[in-house]
Amino acid sequence: MKMIAQLPGVKLFKIDAVKKYSSDYTVCTKEAQKEFRAHARPELTKYPDSIDEYDTMILGYPNYWGTMPMPVFTFLEKFDFSNKTVLPLCTHEGSGMGHSENDIKELCPKADVRKGLAIYGSAVNHAGSDIKRWLENQGV
Ligand SMILES: Cc1cc2nc3c(=O)[nH]c(=O)nc-3n(C[C@H](O)[C@H](O)[C@H](O)COP(=O)(O)O)c2cc1C
Numbered sequence: 001m002k003m004i005a006q007l008p009g010v011k012l013f014k015i016d017a018v019k020k021y022s023s024d025y026t027v028c029t030k031e032a033q034k035e036f037r038a039h040a041r042p043e044l045t046k047y048p049d050s051i052d053e054y055d056t057m058i059l060g061y062p063n064y065w066g067t068m069p070m071p072v073f074t075f076l077e078k079f080d081f082s083n084k085t086v087l088p089l090c091t092h093e094g095s096g097m098g099h100s101e102n103d104i105k106e107l108c109p110k111a112d113v114r115k116g117l118a119i120y121g122s123a124v125n126h127a128g129s130d131i132k133r134w135l136e137n138q139g140v
Contacts, residue, residue, distance in 0.1 A: 001060055003128055003131065004058055004060070004089075004131065007135075010058070011054075013048055015044060015061075015071050015072055015074075015075045016044060016045045016046065016071070017042040017043065017044055017045070017071040017074075018042065018043045018044065018045055019042055019043070032064045032065060032069060032070070033065055035069075035070040036064065036065040036067070036070060039070075040070045041070065041073060041074040041077065042070055042071045042074055043074070044071060044074055044075060044078075047075070047078055048079075051079050051081075051084070054084065055084060055085060055140075056084065056085040056086075056087065056140045057081070057084060057085070057086050057087065058087045058089055058135075059072070059076075059086055059087065059088050059089065059104065060089045060090075060091075061088075061089075061090055061091075061100070062090070062091045062092070062121065063090050063091065063092035063093070063095050063096070063097070063098050063100065063118075065098075066095055066098035066099055066100075067098050067099050067100045067103050068090075068100050068103065068104075073103070073107065076104065076107040076108055077107055080110075081107075081108035081110070081111040082108075082110035082111065083110065083111070083112075084108075084111050084112070085111065085112045085114065085138075085140060086104055086108055086111045086112070086113045086114065087114050087116070087117075087134075087135070087138055087140070088100060088101055088104055088113065088114070088116030088117075089116060089117050089119070089131070089134075090116055090117070090118045090119070091118075091119050091120070091121040091124055092118055092119070092120065092121065093120065093121055093122075096118040097116045097118045100116070101113060101115070101116050114138055117130065117131065117134040119131075
């Protein structure tokens, strides 16, 4: 994420839920599963005032239960991403993108949602060149 934030023209916004997940991995998986099953839209601590000035969003998230953590759903529903380009960038531990790309397309039906890049969480610190190549291939 730091590497992306350093690219020219990139502004970083962190999607941050009011209710934090537990730092205990097992408890966290249960909390996130409950939200997923309930189709929850957890409240966020803040939102950008507007997304009008942006054409492209690199949407980074960990794969939780085969898709994005539910706070990311909250974020995507809050704004109109029509005519914007969305680049999904997902960390995971085996499931790749899961069904997150389809979920993004459903939440942002008029956006140009590109094929995402899935990176093993454990390999994230060595993924710089893959991310660079992926971004170059998007032509953005
Ligand atoms: C609640 C929860 C659910 C997860 N579900 C999946 C999953 O369905 N598939 C998968 O490959 N990894 C899953 N993982 C592993 C995360 O994707 C992995 O920990 C993450 O990408 C690494 O980023 P982090 O260091 O920010 O957690 C899950 C992790 C958590 C905490």
